[in-house]
Amino acid sequence: MFLQGQGFHSIFVNGDRFFGDFYSAGLLHLVIPLKKGKNKFLVRVVRGAFKLKLIRTEETCSINPRDMLFPDLRQDTLIDSYGAVVVLNHTDRVLKNVRLEFGDDEVFEKTEIELNPLLPYALAKPAFPMKQLRQPRGNELNDVGQHSLVITLLHQDGSNNNSTTAVSLALSVRAKGHQYRATKKSEIDGSTQYFAVVPPRNFDPKKSYALYLSLHGAAVEATGQAACYQAKTKAFCIAPTNHRPYGFDWQEWGRLDALETLNLVINQHQIDPRHIYLTGHLMGGRGTWYIGALYPSKSAALGPAAGWITFASYRDVIYGKIDLSNTPFASSDLENDVFGMVENYTHLPIYILHGEKDSNVPATESHKIVAKLEKFHQNFIYHEKTDAGHWFGNESVDWQPMIEFFRRHPNPMSPLSIRFKTPNPSISSTYAWATIHSQITPEELSSIQADAYDEGRSKLKPKILRDCN
Known part of the structure; x- marks a missing residue:
C-alpha cells in the first residue's frame, strides 16, 4: 500500500513511525505495511490542515513519480551529468536483481544500472549517468518545448513476482542565457x-x-x-x-x-x-x-x-x-x-x-x-x-x-592581520595563511591572533589550540 500526504511532520502506522512532508512539498510517496482488519494511524501535524491518501499496488517495486531529479536541457550545450529516481520495495522481503534502464542511444546514451538489494519496505534513490548525444529535434518536443524520456524499472527474481514498471518525465529545454x-x-x-x-x-x-x-x-x-x-x-x-x-x-x-x-x-x-x-x-x-x-x-x-x-x-x-x-x-x-x-x-x-x-x-x-x-x-x-x-x-x-x-x-x-576562531578544526581550520590543526580543549572555541610584517615575519597569539602555522 502506498501512502501519499503532506502538511505533517510524521505519521505512526500501527505504532511504526514514518517521516512526513513538513513543508507540503508533495514528494511523499511511501510503502507502508498494513494488516487485516483495523489499522491505526497517528499523525503529528505541525502547520494546520494535512492530507493523506492510500493507494493499493500489486507490483513488487516501483518508481516514485513525485520525486525524480534531472538537469534541464540547454540549447547551447550537451548534458553530461546525473539523474536520480526513488525506487520503493513493496514487499516484506529483500529484493535483488532490480535494474534501471534509461536512454535510447538517440538523444541520450542508453544506460543500465543494477541496484543494491532493496530492504523490505525500504526505498533507495540511486544516481545514474546522463550523457546527451545530441539536441532533441522539433518533433521530439511536446507542445511546451519539453523533451519526454522514459525510465524503466525491472525486477526479475525467477518467480512469478517479476515486475516491470516505467515512468515518463519531461525535461525542460532552456534557451541560451536563461x-x-x-x-x-x-x-x-x-x-x-x-x-x-x-x-x-x-x-x-x-x-x-x-x-x-x-x-x-x-x-x-x-x-x-x-x-x-x-x-x-x-x-x-x-x-x-x-x-x-x-x-x-x-x-x-x-x-x-x-x-x-x-x-x-x-x-x-x-x-x-x-x-x-x-x-x-x-x-x-x-x-x-x-x-x-x-x-x-x-x-x-x-x-x-x-x-x-x-x-x-x-x-x-x-x-x-x-x-x-x-x-x-x-x-x-x-x-x-x-x-x-x-x-x-x-x-x-x-x-x-x-x-x-x-x-x-x-x-x-x-x-x-x-x-x-x-x-x-x-x-x-x-x-x-x-x-x-x-x-x-x-x-x-x-x-x-x-x-x-x-x-x-x-x-x-590575504589580510596581514588575522583574528580567527573555530569550534572544531574538522569543521573550519584555516583563515587565509593561518591554520589551526588541533585543539587542546575540545568543545570550546579555539582562537588565533596573527600579524604578518613586510619582512616576512609573523607574530602569533594562540589560545586553546595546538600546532598552528
Whole structure:
C-alpha cells in the first residue's frame, strides 16, 4: 500500500513511525505495511490542515513519480551529468536483481544500472549517468518545448513476482542565457543533487566572472531562489539546494553542499576568486552568517537578508529564553555560536538587509548582531526597509544596493592581520595563511591572533589550540 500526504511532520502506522512532508512539498510517496482488519494511524501535524491518501499496488517495486531529479536541457550545450529516481520495495522481503534502464542511444546514451538489494519496505534513490548525444529535434518536443524520456524499472527474481514498471518525465529545454537547473553526483554521500544557475548576460566562456552564492530559505527551492535574480553582466548567480529540495538551516550536509557547489562552479567556469560573495534570505540569511563566520576567507563580502543569527537567539524570540548552557546540546551546537565567532567578520564587508515589520524573523535579530559589530567592525551597512515585511518581492534578495556594495568590495585574499576562531578544526581550520590543526580543549572555541610584517615575519597569539602555522 502506498501512502501519499503532506502538511505533517510524521505519521505512526500501527505504532511504526514514518517521516512526513513538513513543508507540503508533495514528494511523499511511501510503502507502508498494513494488516487485516483495523489499522491505526497517528499523525503529528505541525502547520494546520494535512492530507493523506492510500493507494493499493500489486507490483513488487516501483518508481516514485513525485520525486525524480534531472538537469534541464540547454540549447547551447550537451548534458553530461546525473539523474536520480526513488525506487520503493513493496514487499516484506529483500529484493535483488532490480535494474534501471534509461536512454535510447538517440538523444541520450542508453544506460543500465543494477541496484543494491532493496530492504523490505525500504526505498533507495540511486544516481545514474546522463550523457546527451545530441539536441532533441522539433518533433521530439511536446507542445511546451519539453523533451519526454522514459525510465524503466525491472525486477526479475525467477518467480512469478517479476515486475516491470516505467515512468515518463519531461525535461525542460532552456534557451541560451536563461536560468537552468544543473545536477551533480555529490562526494558527500554519492547522491544526486541539483543547484540552480543564472548565467551572466551575454556570457563569454573566455571571460572571468564574479559569483554570488545565494542560500535559499525554509520552504523555498533553489530554483525559486535563483528566479528572483535578474541576470548580471559580470556575475553568475548560483543557488545550492542544502542537499535536498529544501534542506535545513545550512548545517552539516547543507553547509558541505553549499561549499561543494561553490567549488564545482569555480572549476566549471572562470570565476574571479577576488569576487565571490555569499548571500541568502531567511534560513539562507542565517546560513550566510553561519558559513561566513566559519570560512571568512572564502567570500569577499556577506549579504544576509531577514536572517536569524543562531538557533538560540531565534528560539528565544519564539518560545522565550531557554537556558541550555549546561546540557549536552550546548557543546554539540558550538559551531552555531556566531556571536562567539563574530570577530571572524573583521575583514569581511557586510551588507545586512531586513524589513522593519518582518513578523517571521523580527528585525531585532539583526539588531543583536549589529550591536556586536558596532564595537569593532569598520565596514558594514545595516539597512532596515521602512514598512517592509518578511518578503517584499524579488528585491528581498536581489537588492541592488547590496549588489553595488558587493561590486565595490573585492577580496583582499590575504589580510596581514588575522583574528580567527573555530569550534572544531574538522569543521573550519584555516583563515587565509593561518591554520589551526588541533585543539587542546575540545568543545570550546579555539582562537588565533596573527600579524604578518613586510619582512616576512609573523607574530602569533594562540589560545586553546595546538600546532598552528
